[in-house]
Amino acid sequence: MTPIQRTQDAVRILCDAFLEDAPMRWLFPGPPEQRRLSAGRLFEGAVAESAAAGTLAMTGADAVAVWLPMPVGAHVAPPPEVELPERVRIMVELLAQRHSTDRAHLYLAFLGVAPERQGAGIGGALLAEGLRRADAEGLPAYLEASSPRNVPLYERHGFHRLGEPVHLPDGPPVWPMWRENKEN
Template sequence: MKPTICDLEPAHLADARRLLSQAFAADPYLVAALPDPRRRARALPMLFGAVLDNARQHGSVRVTLDPGTHELAGVAAWAWWPHVGLGLLTSVRHGLATLPLVVGVRDTARLDRLNRTHEAAHRRLAPAKHRYLHAIGVAPGHQGAGVGSALLLDGLADADAAGVPTYLETHRAENVRLYERYGYELVQELRPGDLHARCMLRPARQP
């Protein structure tokens, strides 16, 4: 059965933050920036709280719900250009100013350097109006059921209706071919330190 997709309701915000934190717990980008797993686990809800808040204000957060339990099955956070980075007010609101107290000064600085590297490439590769897939995640019990694909297609349809391209980064090699099936093109590879990022852009299509 095709997943039903809707906007994130405030009542599910904490669940969405938790789902994305679990989905990205072993993401190479976050592991490289925050190598200590306990510190990373404490930091991820703060980081994804800011991501979700930014997307709710300057884009959309789309979710699917389990038809039986009505719990979140998947989350996709999209942001519209130029609001593709986390602004100062959003960061402060979600406690990111206190991140050094959670993960330490060294890890905070490493995360900041990686963010700046990625954001510089993003603005260079996609300088015009576009839609940015900041995060997409699926709950463990719903993986392989088409939830992620449905959320991705939902966002792409929205971008196509607006006549704008979409942009994303992935740090997993196996994801490149998956995104290529949906029309994304690999436009640049970044190698900051031991990390390998793939920057991908999908041109707008006629809806």
């Protein structure tokens, strides 16, 4: 598979996995096909960045994990001069308030499983693989759970909630979570 095909497949898996996700519906409240197009543009940048860093993980056409290495001082929120749709900017800025900049870590920006394969343990296996990498590198990990259903999965993998969930204005909650690296 070519690198371009790999990133296109990753974006497609994420679009399918997150199409009916509550925060995604809040971000892009239009009809599903418009939401898919908008979400695809959102995912493309993160997937490309993860692929360039060598941290994009996939299991065939079933699941994808978009890990981003975050050095000390790195900010997730783009500078104000970068134009983003209003709701995307609001969400990014709210979540950035909880995202640590004082410690290097791996950021799980997205973990998506094809809808017909959800609940089969594929996402958990892909998550465990990324966490083994974080542990090998001596790095903690950070993510934002977009569904209350996913919080226990992440807790089983050693993540803990960073306080109360972030509530999007007139929208759903999102749970920032942190996991310390395991001692080697």
